[in-house]
Amino acid sequence: MSSIQNSIDVIAKQGILPLYFNTDETISIEVLKTLYKAGIRAVEYTNRGSEALSNFKKMVAARNAELPGMLLGIGTIKNLEQAQDFHTAQADFFISPGFVPEVAHFLKSKEVLYTPGCMTPTEIIAAENTGIQLVKLFPGNILGLEFLSSIKDIFPSLVFMTTGGVETTHASIESWLSAGASAVGLGSKLISKKRMEEQDYETIESETKKMLEIIETIRR
Numbered sequence: 001m002s003s004i005q006n007s008i009d010v011i012a013k014q015g016i017l018p019l020y021f022n023t024d025e026t027i028s029i030e031v032l033k034t035l036y037k038a039g040i041r042a043v044e045y046t047n048r049g050s051e052a053l054s055n056f057k058k059m060v061a062a063r064n065a066e067l068p069g070m071l072l073g074i075g076t077i078k079n080l081e082q083a084q085d086f087h088t089a090q091a092d093f094f095i096s097p098g099f100v101p102e103v104a105h106f107l108k109s110k111e112v113l114y115t116p117g118c119m120t121p122t123e124i125i126a127a128e129n130t131g132i133q134l135v136k137l138f139p140g141n142i143l144g145l146e147f148l149s150s151i152k153d154i155f156p157s158l159v160f161m162t163t164g165g166v167e168t169t170h171a172s173i174e175s176w177l178s179a180g181a182s183a184v185g186l187g188s189k190l191i192s193k194k195r196m197e198e199q200d201y202e203t204i205e206s207e208t209k210k211m212l213e214i215i216e217t218i219r220r
């Protein structure tokens with residue numbers, strides 16, 4: 001199995017993709033360990049600060065030493081230089097808020113999963129035509145459930161994930177999965193700034209376990 005397909009399979013099986021960023025290296029690593037303890041095997045760390053690359057490298061080292069089977073991806077990739085830097089840092093998959101063709105071509109040549117954010121059928125077609133297999137519908141709260149259910153049949157070979165506007169409730173997650181999403185991204189609703197500031201890893205772990213239980217219940 002290719003690394004691209006493996007990444008897609010892990011994210012889709014998990015059903016949720018936790019995503020977060022923290023300027024503090026230690027907190028970033030501890031959140032990662034907490035998510036792993038809760039049962040998560042794919043995480044998106046977002047490239048939203050000058051500390052992101054340095055933190056990510058330390059997170060990869062911690063993952064390699066202590067968290068077997070964890071896929072550590074990088075989000076908010078907006079240009080080729082960023083993609084190259086984080087590829088060197090051993091990111092397992094890459095996610096963008098929009099579709100960046102040069103990033104798509106670079107990561108395809110490296111056989112690494114690239115998931116662009118798309119908001120229109122035109123963007124989705126452009127992504128599909130470059131070989132993209134997993135598309136992030138973003139922002140989900142603007143696009144809505146009807147958009148996903150309306151376009152799903154037009155792109156039968158694509159896997160869809162939605163980020164933005166997903167609540168940490170059974171009803172919200174079930175509605176997105178029923179509309180055709182294979183996974184949903186969960187950021188501040190799950191890993192809030194307050195929980196990180198207070199280093200409340202216990203709550204992050206328990207809430208993450210609840211999300212995985214919701215996914216399991218929905219899919220039964």
